[in-house]
Amino acid sequence: MKPNNERNMMTGSKIIIESLIKEGVDTIFGYPGGAVMNIYDELLNYADKINHVLVRHEQGAAHAADGYARASGKVGVVLVTSGPGATNTITGIATAYMDSIPIVILTGQVPTNLIGNDAFQEADTVGITRPCTKHNYLVKDVKNLARTIKEAFYIASTGRPGPVLIDIPKDITSSVCEFDYPEGIELRSYNPTYFGHHVQISKVVKELLNAKRPLLYIGGGVIISNAAAELKELAELFDLPVTSTLMGLGGFPAEHSLFFGMLGMHGTYAANMAISNADFIIAIGARFDDRVTGKVEEFARNAKFAHIDIDPSSIGKNVKIEIPVVGDVKAVLNSLLEMLSTKSKEISSTQYDRLKWLEDINIWKYEHPLSYEMNDVIKPQYVIEKIYELTEGSAIISTEVGQNQMWAAQFYKFNNPRTFLTSGGLGTMGYGFPAAIGAQIACPEKTVFDIAGDGSIQMNIQELATAVQYNLPVKIAIINNNFLGMIRQWQELFYKKRYSFSEMNVNPDFVKLAEAYGAVGLRATKPNEVEDVIKKALSIKKPVIMDFVVAKEESVYPMVAPGAPITGMLLV
Amino acid sequence: MEKTHILSILVENEAGVLARVSGLFSARGFNIDSICVAKTLEKNESKMIITTSGDTQILEQITKQLNRLINVIKVQELTDEDSVVRQTVLIKVNADETTKSDIVRIKDIFSGRIIDVSRNSYTLEVTGSERKIESLIDILRPLGIKDIVMTGIVAIQRARKLN
Secondary structure (H helix, E strand, C coil): CCCCCCCCCHHHHHHHHHHHHHHHEEEEEECHHHHHHHHHHHHHHHHCCCEEEEECCCHHHHHHHHHHHHHHHHCCCEEECHHHHHHHHHHHHHHHHHHHEEEEEEECCCHHCCCCCCCCCCHHHHHHHEEEEEEEEEECCHHHHHHHHHHHHHHCCCCCCCCEEEEEEEEHHCCEEECCCCCCCCCCCCCCCCCCCCHHHHHHHHHHHHHCCEEEEEEEEHHHHCCCHHHHHHHHHHCEEEEECCCCCCCCCCCCEEEEEEEECCCHHHHHHHHCCEEEEEEEEECCCHHHEHHHCCCCCCHHHHECCCHHHHHHCCCCCCCCEECCCCHHHHHHHHHCCCHHHHHHHHHHHHHHHHHHHHHHHCCCCCCCCCCCCCCCHHHHHHHHHHHCCCCCEEEECCHHHHHHHHHHHCCCCCEEECCCCCCCCCCCCHHHHHHHHHHHCCCEEEEEEEEEHHHHHHHHHHHHHCCCCCCEEEECEECCHHHHHHHHHCCCCCCCCCCCCCCCCCHHHHHHCCCEEEEEEHHHHHHHHHHHHHCCCEEEEEEECCCCCCCCCCECCCCCCCCCECCC | CEEEEEEEEEEEEECCCHHHHHHHHHHHHCCEEEEEEEEECCEEEEEEEEEEEEEEEHHHHHHHHHCCCCCCEEEEECCCCCCCEEEEEEEEEEEECCHHHHHHHHHHHHHCCEEEEECCCEEEEEEEEEEEEEEHHHHHHHEEEEEEEEEEEEEEECCCCCC
């Protein structure tokens, strides 16, 4: 062993930061506290290498890291203290877990000798986060710190990605040991399958060539695996119609003639009719969520399914799959394209049926397009269409949850991956604004919008201070109907208009609120003011809140009642 | 069809791994009918034998979900046909002058042992299949069972027979 003065001795705190730098981390979203004070002290020495973003609530840190990860494809990093610092991140971690987003959360912990003692600011963080992380660690020896960080980044970003948490007791951050960052990694029990099985893929080819009414049903996996280009090639090669889940939006250009919109509870008429009438469906990185399938027994009853997914447990979970293909979407699509490239002529036998099929879907599309009626009050859909127009479809859009989310999904046309950030799985109100902050930091040159409701924006409004502090020009468009709109809509449709606690009787003056934080507040109360407000917001290089006072009782249509088959759409 | 399944799960011997596995079962609404965990010959590995119930689709989901856990190395279903399944029971049963000889005979029939004796009770140790244990309990019940402790089920795959 080398003498101490020749070895690369470091404190745990320094090891943590050096390890993060080795992983290519340049941004941390965090909030200091007692158990992480050593790490924070060390962080000051790295101000030129690591941009630490001080949030105003730890939940904001987790969502911001998530938004950063979704927009950039990189791993988002969170640093918070023990006890309440850790528990405050739980909603953010669970959100990332449900949507398979790679983030690494570093939580402080009380010193090892106090663990289990009900010490000040102690919580069983590893126990609490076990069901909502892909994996988690408690580091009990400083010698394991570097390796643990290496593993955490590897696990978070490979296979089906997800959040990984590392709980670090305070004494570990001050202990000293040699820093030697592992080069490679070997995890015996973790080996995700990337390349699909040749035999399975050839079965997909065969079915695809024989299908008369084929359909591609895409999900978030297309975006996670950066497979938008391969998907487009496949769709165009055989003129395959495409429908997407909420999470898949942006994975295929919305303005493409083969795209028929989102399917499911608030899906388009064309998408829901197409999936119900298709004879062969390739599910690509999607997981047959109940909001997509409606009554699962009646979902796509006429179809055979192929399902491409990196997570075997997603395949056959809700719907019987004839051709499972376990693998990374991008890798599998590349193999599929390679096999298909030699077969393009064999398609002729079903060509006539396929043309007819595309015509049918187009008829559905023109019979019942997404629509709304204009009058003298602002319609939420109009606001979103205007945002789309004025940003020329190039903005990153995050959403909160509820009507604002569904209208954004329906009326903003997402042509590029990683431009739509929304909590699809957990459905977290309060996600959108901090996620927009993370996305703006990841993509400083882009216009970032949070499409919010008056209810959900108040769940993480404190992050306005963060946006102002770091001069992030995030635009918040509040679709303000003084209601928890989606709750109100359900109460209207299924509870005889008994509006139980869904009205926001008291809301702040959002314009004044923005000003109080040092941001800019704008308001539109009439349709003809909408465009000017958005234009003005776009011209201001500061965080802006736009308060759009919209029709109070507008609903999202089409809508499928929960538990009903998705062909049973309420259209307007 | 609802059926009992025996899963042999090889895991990394790390803190919290039992909590990960049992937490997965409860979080996803699967049942654990019995569970046995112990070390193996490898220093860093443990073996869990879990019995659970459900149809084949549920079993497939359990297996896939277990494989998602980072610490799970291998999951294997053991069937009655290709494996040996055993359970051990300790039963403390009332014993008086009229029943003592019966208990000894029952013990012999079940190839068990008497491991503790007092003036008015015998404690039996019996190992066997689940069914054998059940019939032992049925037979002893009329005598008055004072206490009973069972291990979970352990199972091992049979060596492949050469034809």
